[in-house]
Amino acid sequence: MRKALSAGTLWGLAGLSFIAVYREVFETILFYQALWVQTDTAGKSMALSGFGAGVAVLVVLAWVVFRYSVRLPLRQFFSATGILMFVLAIIFAGKGVAALQEAGYIPVSPISFPRIDLLGIYPNIQGLLLQLGLLLLALFLWYGLPARRKAALS
Known part of the structure; x- marks a missing residue:
């Protein structure tokens, strides 16, 4: 920079x-x-409500960042948002694989595993392997690169 x-x-x-x-x-x-x-009419009103809530949260967050930017721990803030993005990536990957399986583009290999729709966890090997791969990537990036993180901080 x-x-x-x-x-x-x-x-x-x-x-x-x-x-x-x-x-x-x-x-x-x-x-x-x-x-x-x-979506239908009810879904459209929920989408507008969600959009409005998101805008309100962003306005408050922007005000906090601008007001307290000198004292705001940006490193921890971006660490938390990075973790949130990895969690969302894992959820979206599971739901995406499930949607592709439902459409018939990817084969389904069911296994004995709990189904958690909210987290995008479905009992099939394709989705679970992709999610496991993303989890291992996250762990490698978090714990596997300490020398690079220390060098970047110096």
């Missing part, structure tokens, strides 16, 4: 930041559009 700023490539960083934010906004719009098309 320092090198990029000292080399006068501030416009490059600004462009990259714009593209990253634009991509996230585009994905959010696609998500809400798909949600809107697939």
Whole structure:
């Protein structure tokens, strides 16, 4: 970052930041559009309520970050959000495999395992192996790279 700023490539960083934010906004719009098309009137009111609640939470969070940014432990904040993203990835992977199996694109190999719909855990080997792989990746990234984390902090 320092090198990029000292080399006068501030416009490059600004462009990259714009593209990253634009991509996230585009994905959010696609998500809400798909949600809107697939629901009935009650589902649409729930989607609007969820969108409003999300905006309210983001406004409060933005105010907290701007107000207390000097004292806000950003390292812990991003660690917590990273963990949340891995949990969501594991849930979405399980639900995605289940949807592909339901559509007939992936074979189903049932096993004896508890089914937890809320967490995207279904008793089939394909989904559970993918979720296990993601869990092992998360553990490797968290515990397997301590030398790199220490070098990055220095």
